[in-house]
Amino acid sequence: MTNQNVRLPQGTVKKTFKGYEEIHVPVPKKKVDPSEPGLMPTSALPAWARAGFGTSQSLNRIQTKCYPSAFEHDGNMLICAPTGSGKTNVAMLTMLREIGKHRDPNTGDINLDNFKIIYIAPLKALVQEQVGNFGKRLEPYGIQVSELTGDRQLTKQQIAETNVIVTTPEKWDVITRKATDTSYTNLVRLICIDEIHLLHDDRGPVLESIVSRTIRKQEQTGDPVRIVGLSATLPNYRDVAAFLRVDPAQDLHYFDGSFRPCPLRQEFIGVTDKKAIKQLKTMNDVCYNKVLEQVGQNKQQMLIFTHSRKETAKTAKYIRDKALEMETIGQILRVDAASREILREESEQVGNADLKDVLPYGFGIHHAGMSRADRTAVEDLFADGAIQVLVCTATLAWGVNLPAHTVIIKGTQIYSPEKGSWVELSPQDVLQMLGRAGRPQYDTYGEGIIITAQSELQYYLSLMNQQLPIESQFVSRLADNLNAEIVLGNVRSRDEGVDWLGYTYLFVRMIRSPGLYQVGADYDDDETLEQKRVDLIHSAAMVLEKANLVKYDKKTGRLQGTDLGRIASHYYITHNSMLTYNMHIQPSVTPIELFRVFALSEEFKYIPVRQDEKLELAKLLQRVPIPVKETIDEPHCKINVLLQAYVSRLKLEGLALMADLVYVTQSAGRILRAMFEIALKKGWASVAKDALDLCKMAEKRMWPTMTPLRQFPECSGEIIKKAERIDVPWQSYFDLDPPRMGELLGMQRQGRQVCGMVAKFPRLEI
Structure with missing residues (x-):
């Protein structure tokens, strides 16, 4: 989705070269508001609340402006501000506000049994980072902070002892889908949602589901739950605020790019070559030129983000080899002998062969496939200034805080196993990587360079200049989310479904931009779009009924959940997958056929078989123990083989194949559990036993013949x-x-x- 008429700031310059063109966007000017009060010192906080800010002397501009609504009121909030501008500290203020309500002013004791705070972050790496951050800062209050993700479950006892739970959207959605967990979900008083601009992403419906469920429940029960949204800068922030039920006059805070701690000078490079091999060479040459300009002439450190582990070493070696060939390596390497000696010594210590090769020349590589020791060595050398150019994958942007003056994103295509193809980088990845440009303590500005194909230039220009509106993706998951509400008992009829839709971001956007959401002229007289919502709920209910997930009485509009609907909701299974399992899981099904049924799941429908994988898949097919009926050309065969290869702990070669394996096995646990529960509900003992064995094989990565x-x-x-x-x-x-x-x-x-x-x-x- 691109904004064709993107308006660029004054002073933007366009340059054309052989094979590519450059667009330079200047640093935004800091806006000075004479009426703006000075920074608020942390000493102005109540004495008990200061411990949460450690040794900080004052709040920054954004935190100072948000302080009254964050710490002195209880209204829902939306804070839109650039990456790295200190939004998390605003969330911290809202947490302290909540903690203060349960604190005895005379004794200072905090009643920890009366409240829970939920902090939702989109990635496991971010969840872990925030657990460390909040854990340290809330320790003085005796508050336990815990992670709750697919990798890390908490026992009932641990949940009881935890006051701040940091989790992913999907995990919190699953928990609130189960009526059994109300013992602690009813104690939740504050939900902070980080990166709420992900509403635009494929995972956006999960956020809509969580927020609409929370607000609707709050209105029905009267339990106060405060929702705080943190987001990157976006144009239609008023829509997101309306969705979160934020008071725009008091609790909506919008800060543009000039509030970035280190303002960003942007450069967009569009490669005009059409052939892939030429594109890659041009991208490598552009990287070399930029390294020479930034590191050689300006003596600045640089991060280059690539999108596969192999590409990190290839890029570093290409730039190193070209610098040797052009005799410019002396400009890139630090001149002092001590730095060179450190690099030489360290290169003998590290284990990774590619790193050993490039380290003596002042280059580093960093990706999740390297050992922890090698990654730490690279991080330390870069922080100390010994490494000048660090080529890395996106994991560095999300996990480790290592800023550099200049950041290059080399190419914008990444492999998506869900789509089974190469797709453009998501906006939040781009913002996160460029968030690493500029070191607030040394630089007056940072430089962000995006190298992409000419055809994608418009998209990134509008993204980076806050002109891409956030849209709702809710319709794509409407049936599954409706099923979850029916199972919970929140929606018992078509009318209640219509009411529930009124709490979604989809509803806000349908009213603002009817044309985008197929709201035709026949709905013109319907200001609250009631009929449109009736049509949407009716269609979704018909789909669910066909899959046997609900019983739908079209006359009265009554909606009633079924056992299969409950299984689908609790295990996060789509209605199409449930339809498939229903059809194929019969009393006579064998363990071999259960593997086939798993491979037919809708979750894997986009995973293709690529020409260059066939040889490796054929070898794997001969090594896995369970026979596969389909031929190697069929995607179902590939998924079946990947699951078996995972259980057998076989090594794989190709990047895309590895990504597919991770994607298949991440979903395996819940899909196999759902298949087991279906067999159990139908009363088929031998099928249930086989399905349970299959669950255990996938979980423990063991065949029954193994010890x-x-x-x-x-x-x-x-x-x-x-x-x-x-x-x-x-x-x-x-x-x-x-x-x-x-x-x-x-x-x-x-x-x-x-x-x-x-x-x-x-x-x-x-």
């Missing part, structure tokens, strides 16, 4: 090999003492260790 000892990381490969070679049933292991165990395995010394591990297994008698 259960594989579940212990400390168990040596030698013991596992011996245990799998001898033909002794697992039950017999429980009856052996250490000497006999050692004898059985032919490893006398390890008998005691193996007995210790066996003793940890439960013995179930039924």
Whole structure:
């Protein structure tokens, strides 16, 4: 979605070169408002609240302006401000406001049993970062901060002891979909949603679902829940504020690019070459020129973001080799002998071969595939100024705070396993990477350079100049989200469904831009779009009924959930996948066929089989234990093979294939659990047993023929090999003492260790 008529700031310059063109956007001027009060010192906070701000002497401009509505009122808030401008501290003020309500002013004691605070961040890396940040700052109040994501579950006991839960949108949606967890969801008094501009993203419907459920419930029960939205700068912030029920006069705060701690000078480079190989060469040459200009002439450090792990090393080597060839390497390397010596010594210590190769020349690489030690070494060397150019993947932008004067985004296409193709970078990724440009303590401005194809130039120009409105993606997930509300008992009829739609961002946008959302002339007299909402709910209910997820009485409009609907809602399964499972899971289905049914899930419908993967897939097909009926050309075969390769712990080569494997296995747990529950509900014991076995195989990455000892990381490969070679049933292991165990395995010394591990297994008698 591009704004063709993007208005660029005054002073924008366009330059044309062979193979590409450049557009330079100047640094925005800081706006000075004479009536603006000075920065608020932290000493002006109540004495008990100062501990949350550590050694900070004052709030910044944004925090000072937001202070009255954040700390002195309880209204819902929306704060739109550039990345890195301190929005998190505004969230911190709202948290302290909530904590203060449960604090006894005489004793200073805080009643921790009366409230919970939820902080929602879009990525696990951000969740972990915020757990560390809030955990440290709220420690003086005795407040426990915990992470709740797909990787990290919390027990009921841990949840009871936690006051601030940092989680992802999907995880919080799943939790609030279950009526069983109300014991603590009813205690939630504040929800902070970071990056709420993700409403525009494929994951936007999840945020709409959470907010509409929260506000509707609050209006029905009267329990006060404050919602605080944090977002990047966007043009239609008033729409987002209306969706969050924010008072625009008091609690809506909008700050443009001039409020960035280090204003950004932007450069957009559109590559005009059409052939992929030429495009890549031009991009590499542009990177080399920019390194020479920024690092060589201006003596500034630089981050270059690429979109695959292999590309980090390829880019670093290309620039290094060209600098050697053109005899310009001396301009890039630091001249002092001490720096060169440090780089030489460090290059001998690191394990990664590519890093070893480029480090002596002042280049570094950084990606998630490197060892923790290598990544830390690179981070430290860059922070100390020894590495001049760091080529990395986006993980560095989200996880580690390493700013540089100049940031280049080299190419804007990334592989998306959900779509099964290469797609443009999401706006939040671009903003996050460019958020690393400029070091507030040293620079007056930072430089952000985006290198993309000529055809995408308009899109990034409008994105970076806050002219891309945020739209709703809710219609794409309407049926599944309606099902969740029906299962919860929040929507029991078509009319209640219409009411619920009135709480969504979709509703706000349909009223503002009817043309974009197929609201035709026949709805002109309908100011609240009631008939349009009736039509949407009716269509969604028909779809759900066809999949057996709800019972829908078209005459009375009554909506009633089913067991299958509950399974779909609790395991986050789409209605189309449920339709597939319903059709294929029969009483006679075999374990081999269950693998096939898994591969038919709608979640994987866009995963293609690429020409360059066929050879590797054919090899994998011969190595996996369960036969696959389809041929290698069919996507279902690929998904089946990937799941089995994951269980078998086989190594994969290609980048896209690895991304597909991660995507398939991330969804495997919940899909297989749902298949197990379907079989259980239908009363098919043997199918349920097979499905449960399949769940355990995927979770533990083990086949039934493997020894259960594989579940212990400390168990040596030698013991596992011996245990799998001898033909002794697992039950017999429980009856052996250490000497006999050692004898059985032919490893006398390890008998005691193996007995210790066996003793940890439960013995179930039924």
